[in-house]
Amino acid sequence: MTAAGRIVAVGHVGIAARDLDRLAAFYRETIGLDQSVVRPGVVAIFEVGDTDVFLLPGEPASVEFDLAADDVDALYRRLQSAGVECAAPHEEKQSGHWGFSFTDPEGNRVRVVNAHARLKR
Template sequence: MNINQLSSCFCTKNISACRDFYQKYLGAKITFDCGWYLNMDIGTQGVSIQFMAPQGDMPTYSGAGVTLNFAVDDVDAEHRRLMEAGLSEVMPLEDHPWGDRGFSVIDPIGNSVYIYSDREPSEEFKQYFKD
């Protein structure tokens, strides 16, 4: 299988709150919005996220168990910017032995949004990286 792109689509009744959150805090750009379906690009590497209103008997997303990972150049600057903008962290900014420095906030539908920058992993974790 040759996969050309992967993106996440969340079925929710809170499309406008998600639109506002990702535009305001993560600089998302709307590429399609018909009211019940929203596509936004985030960053410059072809990353996109979608939200859609439930159609028929389609269940809505509950917000449990999903973490969206966003790699950035300067996690300290992003942390400062987002905290000053009024977001609250649910995981504090800290270095992690597996090879990053990051923190988490929660989006309007309960996704954990993990923002991080790569760091050198500790000796303990270096063995798990594959070439």
């Protein structure tokens, strides 16, 4: 039996940035996310699967999130060559995922993990 009123998805993730345009350029150009909304100094919206990532002006708070990649090692090499300081890829003890982490220009910790089987479809 399924209860009514259950959560079915994450609508969006919001990340505050002191320098919105610089952070948007990092996620668009360095990470390679698809930007669907461009409003310099106001908002930058990226589509990641079924979830939107909003970058908004403001004081950054403590944020940590995962990005699922189809090839963790290839993305690691690409970010390293772009000058992004990344922790070496390793197996996550809690989840068993293969991945690595880096800190974005606003100080947010981002983990990159291998995509779940359901995301590869």
